[in-house]
Amino acid sequence: MKKTVEEYMALPYTVEITPDDDSYFVKIKELEGCMSVGESKADALLMIDDAMRDWLTVALEEDIDIPLPESLQAERYSGKFPLRIPKSLHRKLAEGAEADRVSLNQYLVMLLSERHSIHQVKKILAEVEDQPCEEPEVEPVITYTGESRKVLPFHRTYLKVVGE
Template sequence: MMKKNIDYYMGLNYPVAIERISEEDGGGFFASIPLLPGCMSDGGTLEEAYDNIEDAKKEWLMSMLERKMNIPEPADQEEFSGKFLVRLPKSLHRTLAQISKREGVSLNQYVASALAYSAGQKA
């Protein structure tokens, strides 16, 4: 099993939120990592704000490791079973079952294909 040390956590893809700071508040950019509460920084440019949040992330993670506290991980690191339960109206269930029968595939296969197609259209 991989040891979850600073290198492990720094290698994870934590989403970074960057917002422009208004000129009346000093200008520049505010950066934070929403998954790591209190992990924030700023910078005069986007690049500086990003570099600074990377430094802040390292300090935040090292502090949590030293205190043996739980560190959240980004969703792409989670394991997914590939199963979920969906409740839907009977009329939609009937329509989907009819279409899958007409296509000659199982209802599960048809719904998985329809979801994959729809998700691909949004990406």
């Protein structure tokens, strides 16, 4: 059953505020493209409320999947998942684990981690191919989430302040 805009607004989405020259850029981390700008932190927080409401309204009207807040997404990952593989691969992996003197589980975690890291590096290299290599400019980010409704119109469960 789908949630309403108000039900989504009540969820603990992560709000990130980045100070700019004379303004503050603000976005909802989990909702791609949901962003705004305000002249002050308070103004930016009010602006993101309107932007989020509009974003959610359009997403519901267009039947677009709306991601849950990160704090709720974590519950979806137990660290366990069923996997069926050919017997021949199972044997090879078990032999590899035995040769490394670790459990099959530890061996698979190591292999998956290594392969995932290689995949991430390849993606990054593909994105920067034919582009000059420059030091990235990093903007300070202030992230607000938590239980108080005094600053934001929706629940917040986490506070993170990075630079200012």
